[in-house]
Amino acid sequence: MQVNILEFWPRILQAINETLIMVGVSLVVAALIGIPLGIALVVTRQGGLLQNNAFFKGLSVVINFFRSIPFIILLVAILPLTRFLVGTSIGTAAAVVPLVLFSGPYIARLVESSLLEVKPGVVEAAEAMGASPWQIILRVYVPEALSSIVLNLTIATIGLVGASAMAGFVGGGGLGDLAIAYGYQRFETDIMIVTVLLLVLIVQIVQTLGNVLSKKMRRQ
Amino acid sequence: MxxxxxxxxxxxxxxxxxxxxxxxxxxxxxxxxxxxxxxxxxxxxxxxxxxxxxxxxxxxxxxxxxxxxxxxxxxxxxxxxxxxxxxxxxxxxxxxxxxxxxxxxxxxxxxxxxxxxxxxxxxxxxxxxxxxxxxxxxxxxxxxxxxxxxxxxxxxxxxxxxxxxxxxxxxxxxxxxxxxxxxxxxxxxxxxxxxxxxxxxxxxxxxxxxxxxxxxxxxxxxxxxxxxxxxxxxxxxxxxxxxVMESDIPPSILSGIEERGGGRHVYRVTFVREKAAQPIFSQVAKNYQVEVNVLFGQITELQGIPFGQLVVELLGEDREIVRALDYIQRTVSVQEVEADAG
The missing domain is CATH 3.40.50.300 (P-loop containing nucleotide triphosphate hydrolases)
Known part of the structure; x- marks a missing residue:
């Protein structure tokens, strides 16, 4: 049984909307968690501004732990937590919880690597000027690494687009859900092709925007 | 401070x-x-x-x-x-x-x-x-x-x-x-x-x-x-x-000394302050039976004070050279240069 793409179009639009919401909300929450954790990883490490070996090692282990669980398993494993946090374990809102747990630690690592690119000499110069650790974080580390952070967040966003497709598993909806439900399970190849093309398009747009924004951030 | x-x-x-x-x-x-x-x-x-x-x-x-x-x-x-x-x-x-x-x-x-x-x-x-x-x-x-x-x-x-x-x-x-x-x-x-x-x-x-x-x-x-x-x-x-001060005698000059069988009376003379301006060697040549051969030298300024080094060869009889050296040493510092060591 074939579906007419044009008749099906409203359903596709809704799926695009769901994908964008899932990715957008997860990205914002994950960044709010991941960026401070990334900063913490850099400043608490050996020789860092606020060196704290125990904290650094503990945080590192926790981040590695979450990063080692495959997303599809994380999705199911934390269903009780999801139910506790958003009141339900199905739907778009429910998909945000595992997506955040998946990409927050990932963003922490990405931000860490961006901040490590900041030349130690620049940090030392700020210290020599009498800047406090907070001033160095906000006025040296972040602005100097911003261009690289933006590029890395673009990578994280594209990762989220991919992961959000799997979130269809918990009824999260979105383009991935559509592709699986119609294209894969009901052999409607044209729906499959359209959704995949749309995902390709989203990824291209995200990457282009990321590149442009990153370039802008090189000179503030 | x-x-x-x-x-x-x-x-x-x-x-x-x-x-x-x-x-x-x-x-x-x-x-x-x-x-x-x-x-x-x-x-x-x-x-x-x-x-x-x-x-x-x-x-x-x-x-x-x-x-x-x-x-x-x-x-x-x-x-x-x-x-x-x-x-x-x-x-x-x-x-x-x-x-x-x-x-x-x-x-x-x-x-x-x-x-x-x-x-x-x-x-x-x-x-x-x-x-x-x-x-x-x-x-x-x-x-x-x-x-x-x-x-x-x-x-x-x-x-x-x-x-x-x-x-x-x-x-x-x-x-x-x-x-x-x-x-x-x-x-x-x-x-x-x-x-x-x-x-x-x-x-x-x-x-x-x-x-x-x-x-x-x-x-x-x-x-x-x-x-x-x-x-x-x-x-x-x-x-x-x-x-910064080329104080080594260039090899070409050193080998020149050896060829002439000389090198026995080569000295490094260091001038400082106003002494850098004194015509010590022309006085030596005038007052002693010694000829002065300037091999190598550099005069510069440190903190606004003239400072120089000359490597000279004294030619003449040993006794005269000793006397001349004695005279030179009264005004400036002198160091003997070994021909092989530079």
Whole structure:
């Protein structure tokens, strides 16, 4: 049984909307968690501004732990937590919880690597000027690494687009859900092709925007 | 102004102790440009970082204007650091910010009102000659211009002390000269005390009043530039001086001496101060039965004082030569040169 793409179009639009919401909300929450954790990883490490070996090692282990669980398993494993946090374990809102747990630690690592690119000499110069650790974080580390952070967040966003497709598993909806439900399970190849093309398009747009924004951030 | 009293810094590395700075005693006066010279690994980079406590000393005391920074609270230390400017070999500017923002940075973090910052930035940029570059980014500037930005940034808080960490080592000779002249102007106009570390004897000769030579964490010799150049004691010091004063006799001249079967009466004569201007050798030639053959020489200026070295060969009978030497030694310092050793 074939579906007419044009008749099906409203359903596709809704799926695009769901994908964008899932990715957008997860990205914002994950960044709010991941960026401070990334900063913490850099400043608490050996020789860092606020060196704290125990904290650094503990945080590192926790981040590695979450990063080692495959997303599809994380999705199911934390269903009780999801139910506790958003009141339900199905739907778009429910998909945000595992997506955040998946990409927050990932963003922490990405931000860490961006901040490590900041030349130690620049940090030392700020210290020599009498800047406090907070001033160095906000006025040296972040602005100097911003261009690289933006590029890395673009990578994280594209990762989220991919992961959000799997979130269809918990009824999260979105383009991935559509592709699986119609294209894969009901052999409607044209729906499959359209959704995949749309995902390709989203990824291209995200990457282009990321590149442009990153370039802008090189000179503030 | 800055006093090092038996200061040492020990690093632990794989259970081994590394003495980066070892029992250093230096006293730097107000308004002085003090140089610390040494090869890489001599401990000079660590030494300069002990002044503003970027490195914590393992022993001894460092007093800055009589104050021991290691006894200050963290906010107290930050406040003190604002009175100590620092410039670096690789400039360490914020690449993402304009020249203007970079120079303003120390005032921004002190919470200075914007209007005041703007006026002060204009002042220091004018001083370093970069007024027209205010809205450019560091990557658009040459090395010398970047260091000028570094200097402007260090001066903006009107510090009492300027620390220079290999400030000219990444620059070409021409630019080095202009940056050194700028540092001299900084001292002359603001009466700053400057501590500069370097491995270039040229930089030291150009601007320093006094210098300490470091090796293996220790100060092996210190004194005025003049004392050091005219009478170096330690082999390392001599090495550094040789890097700017061609005091080795070129091989072509040496082999010339050997060919003539001479070389028995070759001397290195060091002139200092007004003696550099005295016609000693023409007097020798007139008063003794000796001929003077100048093989090699160089006369330069140190701290505005003439300073020179000549390698001469004295020809004549041994007895006359001894008498002539005796005469020369009354006015200047003389050292015999071995033909094979140079």
């Amino acid at each position: 800055i006093q090092f009293e038996n200061v040492s810094k020990v690093y632990e590395h794989n259970g081994k102790e590394l003495r980066a700075v070892d029992g250093v005693d230096i006293s730097i006066e107000k308004g002085e440009i003090f140089g610390v010279i040494g090869f890489s690994g001599a401990g000079k980079s660590t030494l300069v970082r002990l002044v503003n406590l970027l490195e914590q000393p393992s022993g001894g005391n460092i007093l800055v204007e009589g104050e021991d920074l290691s006894r200050l609270s963290k906010p107290g230390l930050r406040k003190m650091r604002k009175r100590i400017g620092m410039i670096f070999q690789h400039f360490n500017l914020l690449e993402s910010k304009t020249v203007l923002h970079n120079v303003a940075f120390p005032l921004i973090i002190s919470g200075t009102p914007k209007k005041k910052i703007k006026a002060r930035v204009e002042e220091v940029l004018d001083f370093v000659g970069l007024t027209d570059k205010a809205h450019q980014y560091p990557e658009e500037l040459s090395g010398g211009q970047k260091q000028r930005v570094g200097i402007a940034r260090a001066l903006i808080t009107s510090p009492d002390i300027l620390l220079c960490d290999e400030a000219t080592s990444a620059l070409d000779p021409e630019t080095t000269k202009s940056i050194l002249q700028l540092l001299k102007r900084v001292r002359d106009e603001y009466n700053l005390t400057i501590l500069m570390i370097t491995h270039e004897m040229n930089a030291v000769r150009e601007v320093c009043d006094r210098v300490a030579v470091m090796e293996n964490g220790r100060v092996i010799e210190q004194g005025s530039i003049f004392e050091l150049f005219s009478n170096p004691q330690h082999p390392t010091t001599k090495n550094f001086i040789q890097s």
